[in-house]
Amino acid sequence: MTDTTTATPQDTHIDLTDQERAADLKIEELKRLVGLVEYDESTDPFPVTGWDAIVFVVGNATQTAHYYQSAWGMELVGYSGPENGNRDHKAFVLKSGSIRFVVKGAVQPDSPLIEHHAKHGDGVVDISLEVPDVDKCIAQAKAAGARVVQEPETVSDEFGSVRIGAIATYGETRHTLVQRTIDGETYAGPYLPGYVARTSDFVKRDGAPKRLFQALDHIVGNVELGKMDEWVAFYNRVMGFVNMAEFIGDDIATDYSALMSKVVANGNHRVKFPLNEPAIAKKKSQIDEYLEFYNGPGAQHLALATNDILTTVDELRKEGVEFLDTPDAYYDDPEMRARIGEVRVPIEELKKRKILVDRDEDGYLLQIFTKPLGDRPTVFFEIIERHGSLGFGKGNFKALFESIEREQEKRGNL
Numbered sequence: 001m002t003d004t005t006t007a008t009p010q011d012t013h014i015d016l017t018d019q020e021r022a023a024d025l026k027i028e029e030l031k032r033l034v035g036l037v038e039y040d041e042s043t044d045p046f047p048v049t050g051w052d053a054i055v056f057v058v059g060n061a062t063q064t065a066h067y068y069q070s071a072w073g074m075e076l077v078g079y080s081g082p083e084n085g086n087r088d089h090k091a092f093v094l095k096s097g098s099i100r101f102v103v104k105g106a107v108q109p110d111s112p113l114i115e116h117h118a119k120h121g122d123g124v125v126d127i128s129l130e131v132p133d134v135d136k137c138i139a140q141a142k143a144a145g146a147r148v149v150q151e152p153e154t155v156s157d158e159f160g161s162v163r164i165g166a167i168a169t170y171g172e173t174r175h176t177l178v179q180r181t182i183d184g185e186t187y188a189g190p191y192l193p194g195y196v197a198r199t200s201d202f203v204k205r206d207g208a209p210k211r212l213f214q215a216l217d218h219i220v221g222n223v224e225l226g227k228m229d230e231w232v233a234f235y236n237r238v239m240g241f242v243n244m245a246e247f248i249g250d251d252i253a254t255d256y257s258a259l260m261s262k263v264v265a266n267g268n269h270r271v272k273f274p275l276n277e278p279a280i281a282k283k284k285s286q287i288d289e290y291l292e293f294y295n296g297p298g299a300q301h302l303a304l305a306t307n308d309i310l311t312t313v314d315e316l317r318k319e320g321v322e323f324l325d326t327p328d329a330y331y332d333d334p335e336m337r338a339r340i341g342e343v344r345v346p347i348e349e350l351k352k353r354k355i356l357v358d359r360d361e362d363g364y365l366l367q368i369f370t371k372p373l374g375d376r377p378t379v380f381f382e383i384i385e386r387h388g389s390l391g392f393g394k395g396n397f398k399a400l401f402e403s404i405e406r407e408q409e410k411r412g413n414l
C-alpha cells in the first residue's frame with residue numbers, strides 16, 4: 001500500500017458553482033462534505049469546475065423518476081419528451097443539493113437507448129462535467145489522444161445558450177462537457193436547451209427532511225483486468241487529474257476475491273474517480289460480476305455526500321431502500337473499536353444501522369452501501385459522511401467485500 005498525493009492545494013480563490021449556490025451550500029461545508037480544495041485553474045490544461053449531471057439510461061424513466069423522488073427525496077425540476085418535441089425518449093431531471101440526475105428511457109422502439117439498455121441494463125451513460133471553456137478542453141483532449149464523440153457546439157433556446165462537447169471514457173460511458181456561461185451570459189433554463197421546467201405533485205411524508213444528500217462525492221468506474229493503469233493515465237494525461245490514495249493487492253482482498261483500485265481527482269477535488277479492476281483470486285470478484293452483467297466497463301457506484309448519515313439511512317430504510325449487511329462482529333471487534341476511536345455518535349447507533357467507519361491520519365468517515373439499484377448486480381449507491389478523512393473507506397473494504405460476497409453467493413455468482 002502506498003499513499004500518493006501529488007495534488008498541492010494552492011491558496012487560491014474558489015467559487016461556488018451555480019448549482020451549489022442554488023442549494024444554499026457554503027465553501028466551508030463543501031470542504032467538509034466532499035473534500036473540496038482550492039487550486040489554481042489558470043495553469044490547468046483541462047479545467048473542470050465540477051459535476052454537471054449524471055445521466056442514466058433506464059428501462060422505465062417514468063417510474064425511476066418517481067423512485068428518486070419518493071425513496072431518495074430528490075426534486076423533479078425538468079423534463080424532455082414527446083410533449084415538447086423529443087419523440088425518441090423521455091428524460092426527467094432530478095436534483096438533490098448541488099447534484100443533478102437525468103434519467104432517460106426510450107419511447108420509440110427503434111431508439112438507440114433500447115439497444116444500450118438491452119446490452120447494459122440500467123446504468124450511467126454520461127458523467128457530465130461543467131467546464132469553463134469547452135473548446136480548450138476538447139483541444140487538449142485531442143492533443144492528448146482522447147476520442148472526441150461530440151465536437152464543441154453551441155445549443156440555444158429561449159433561456160439562452162450553452163456550449164457542449166463530449167469525450168469517450170471507459171466502456172460506453174462518456175463525459176459530456178458543459179459550458180454554461182458564454183461571453184458573460186449564463187444559461188437560465190432548467191437543464192439544457194430542449195428541456196422544460198417540470199415539477200411534480202409528489203408530496204413528501206410529514207417530517208421528511210428537506211433532502212437526504214447534499215452533493216456527489218465520487219463515482220467509481222469498473223474496468224477490465226489490466227486496464228486500471230491505462231485509465232488512470234488517461235485521466236492524468238487527457239484531463240490533468242491528479243492521483244489520490246491508491247489501494248493495491250492485499251489491501252482489498254478477502255479469501256475469495258480481490259481488486260485493485262486507484263483514485264484520480266480534478267484540481268479542486270469536486271470530481272473524484274476511483275478506478276477498479278479485478279485482481280486474480282480464488283473465486284469471481286465483485287468486479288468480474290459487474291463486468292459480466294454490465295457487459296463491459298462502466299460506472300459501479302455513486303457516493304452521495306450527507307451531513308447526517310443516521311437520518312439519511314433511517315429515511316431511506318423507511319422507503320424500502322436496502323443496504324448491504326454488516327455482521328455485528330464488525331462493531332464488537334476490540335481491534336476495530338480501537339482503530340475507529342471516538343466518532344460523533346455512539347458505535348451502537350452505527351451498529352443498529354450497519355453504518356461502517358474508517359479512520360486515517362486526517363480524520364474519519366462514515367459510510368454505507370446499498371444493494372444494486374436495478375435488476376442486474378451492477379450500479380449501486382454509497383452514502384458517505386466525511387469528518388476530515390479524504391479517503392474512500394479502505395479499512396472497510398474487507399468487511400464490505402465479505403458482505404458483497406454473501407450477496408453474490410445468493411445470486412449464484414461467486
Ligand SMILES: [Fe+2]
Pocket residue numbers: 218220301303382392
Ligand atoms: Fe466509494
